[in-house]
Amino acid sequence: MDSRSHEQKDDILSEELTVDWRGRPSSYKKHGGAKAAVFVLGVQAFEIMAIAAVGNNLITYVTNEMHFSLSKAANIVTNFIGTVFILSLFGGYLSDSYLGCFWTMLIFGFIELSGFILLSVQAHLPQLKPPQCNMLTDGDECIEAKGVESLIFFVALYLVAIGSGCVKPNMLAHGADQFSRSTDSNKLSTYFNAAYFAFSVGELVALTLIVWIQTHSGMDIGFGVSAIVMAMGLICLVSGTIFYRNKPPRGSVLVPIAQVLVAAFVNRTQVSQSNSQMFHGTQNEHWSCISMSNETGRLCHTDRFRFLDKAYMKKQEGNNNNAKEISPWRLCTVNQVEQVKILISVFPIFACTIVFNTILAQLQTFSVSQGSVMNNHITNSFRIPPASLQAIPYILLIFLVPLYDSLFVPFARKLTGHDSGITPLHRIGVGLFVATFSMVSAALMEKKRRDSFVNNHHTLSIFWITPQFLIFGISEMFTAVGLIEFFYKQKLKGMQSLLTAMTYCSYSFGFYLSSVYVSLVNKITSSSNHGGWLGDNDLNNDRLDLFYWVLAGVSLINFLNYLFWARWYNRSSNSSCKLHLHSTEQGFPNAHNSA
Structure with missing residues (x-):
């Protein structure tokens, strides 16, 4: 097998x-x-x-x-x-x-x-x-x-x-x-x-x-x-x-999580055991890959966050006690602990997308402000509202998304063997990398716009800033969808909606972080006679292009940080989950019955 x-x-x-x-x-x-x-x-x-x-x-x-x-x-x-x-x-x-x-x-x-x-x-x-x-x-x-x-x-x-x-x-x-x-x-x-x-x-x-x-x-x-x-x-x-x-x-999804944390703290003085009989919720001696009930599925024991393992360790003097008599706040099952480990493991991936949404905040604020000081006339009587620039990536995406699913995914599936073409983690990584170039494009275009107005008194067309919206739209197609798919496919029973909600929290934290960046950059770059790069409320006097370069650098660092955590996630998820062919086939419930 x-x-x-x-x-x-x-x-x-x-x-x-x-x-x-x-x-x-x-x-x-x-x-x-x-x-x-x-x-x-x-x-x-x-x-x-x-x-x-x-x-x-x-x-x-x-x-x-x-x-x-x-x-x-x-x-x-x-x-x-x-x-x-x-x-x-x-x-x-x-x-x-x-x-x-x-x-x-x-x-x-x-x-x-x-x-x-x-x-x-x-x-x-x-x-x-x-x-x-x-x-x-x-x-x-x-x-x-x-x-x-x-x-x-x-x-x-x-x-x-x-x-x-x-x-x-x-x-x-x-x-x-x-x-x-x-x-x-x-x-x-x-x-x-x-x-x-x-x-x-x-x-x-x-x-x-x-x-x-x-x-x-x-x-x-x-x-x-x-x-x-x-x-x-x-x-x-x-x-x-x-x-x-x-x-x-299935009832409160937070109670089992709290039980694991409390039980791990209560049993913190327990000595780690290698005997499978000392682990609550295991019947199979091959506990490295424990088969749970048909309804719950099975989760493999992993070596990550080993301090939580004490939540399912029985005390030696209590080996013969009936598990039903032990409080779930003092002793948890292996499956329950492993689900908490999964939940903790996804947080670094989630955190890496916050900077991505900080870039989105710039497109909805400063980039719209750029458009307001540019020539937005198409004809003498028709002008493009600066806020409508946000529609540009969606015009591209209504064509690009079907092409991605019908052309790229089948092609990539032949190369990788993965059902999605590329894994959700790879998809998130591609999006985070591409997002950096959105800020690079924004910085270059703002420098060109400012120099053109200050030096030549010429106002550029609003279409000059469309590349930064288009590039970010492509990156969002990878990152946003990859993050949702990554969260949903986690083997956390009954928590799919809560995990999906974390993608929206990333948007919220990204906007809050944007405010922090603006305040921090202004404070660092301010002087006695100048209010900072973004302190004049006039884009022709401010240095929005330099602010964009800072965000491009932060985005690149964030991408490198993501690569570390993505590799850590894969390594920690799979390294200890080694299946033994003999034990697995003996202890595996009937697939048809479980479905």
């Missing part, structure tokens, strides 16, 4: 039981597969379409109609985006532990919809907003929203944030749940590419059509369109109910 056969059996054993919408065991012939995943892809496209249209143009509404100052408005927008991404952890936890993906999406989808409706109502009714500036008679200053006006606005905004944050991780996890990791591995990889394609389409429509409606027909109509789009997403979700395979919740 070769290693690939062992891996296939491991995947079969690790499959979780799924149910249909009535709670009965699902059928692989009637439920799941591409027909079910299509409905989830529809939900994803509609949801991102609705939320992106609000998030990308929210600062316009906050400053022009709610009359908050620019600094307050910027904080409102960044806090809103950060809340959406942070709440994805709560949505993933709630789904895995108590509600399941479908019900979490349905409940919080309606909460998000109610937020869009309330935003539209407030934007439409003058009595729910502060008076317009030109209607004031006692001065030029606009009256900032306060009292009931402010309360309704923030209630509506954070209804959207709560709903979107809890829906996002479950869309990806629920769509992937429609495929078997053992028999549909190729289709699962295709699904993740299709999910990113749906995301790109939604972003493209939001940044072009819906933003245009907001600009020309009013924010009340624009928010109303977002509400209609979100309602279409919920209709799409409910329409696929009878086709879904649903993974039932």
Whole structure:
């Protein structure tokens, strides 16, 4: 039996039981597969379409109609985006532990919809907003929203944030749940590419059509369109109910993790044992690759984080005790400990993507500012809004993603033998490496733009900065999809939604880190007569190009750091998981029974 056969059996054993919408065991012939995943892809496209249209143009509404100052408005927008991404952890936890993906999406989808409706109502009714500036008679200053006006606005905004944050991780996890990791591995990889394609389409429509409606027909109509789009997403979700395979919740996923940490601390004075009988939860003497129950699958013992091994070590005087009489807070199973090891192991990979999203933050802030001081005229009467530059990579990706899946993946699969063409870790690495060149391009173009204006008083066309958006779009296709696939395929039973939510937390941390970089660079480069590279609020006086070069260097260092952790992850995952052919075939449960 070769290693690939062992891996296939491991995947079969690790499959979780799924149910249909009535709670009965699902059928692989009637439920799941591409027909079910299509409905989830529809939900994803509609949801991102609705939320992106609000998030990308929210600062316009906050400053022009709610009359908050620019600094307050910027904080409102960044806090809103950060809340959406942070709440994805709560949505993933709630789904895995108590509600399941479908019900979490349905409940919080309606909460998000109610937020869009309330935003539209407030934007439409003058009595729910502060008076317009030109209607004031006692001065030029606009009256900032306060009292009931402010309360309704923030209630509506954070209804959207709560709903979107809890829906996002479950869309990806629920769509992937429609495929078997053992028999549909190729289709699962295709699904993740299709999910990113749906995301790109939604972003493209939001940044072009819906933003245009907001600009020309009013924010009340624009928010109303977002509400209609979100309602279409919920209709799409409910329409696929009878086709879904649903993974039932398994109770709090945090309690088993806490039990391992507590048990390891309680047993910290235990001496390491090599006798398999001293390990709780093992029946097979060949404990280097322990077979667990059919429902749980099997996890191999690894040498990483050996301090956690003491969580499953029995005391010698308690060898004959019944395991049921031992508190799970004092003694855990090997399988339980190994899952905690996996969870800890993925954190360095996650951390390496934070810098990647810091670069994304530059494209949504400084690169848009670049566009605002460039020539954005196409004709005398038509101009490109600088914010619409963010749509450029998505135009490329709606063509590139299908080509990647239909041409590159089959070609790479022949060379590597991997179902996805290249492994998720390789895919993340390619994206992190390419992202560096996005900042290199941004630095070169900003230097050219600044020199052209300062030396020759010539304003360059806005199209000069499109390469940095295009390069980052390609890198995002590799990194974002690779990270989602990497997290989902971890053998952590019942935690797929929570792990998927970590990808969104990376966005949040990346934006926060961007603020730290800006403040730190300004502080280091400031002098008595100069406020730093980014201190003048004028790109023609600032040195944004040098700031981009710093980020390019940070990105390259981050890529090298990622290579170290990716190799460490592979080495620590596989080095101690050595299968013994004789013991494995004797102790391996029947694959058909376990499925």
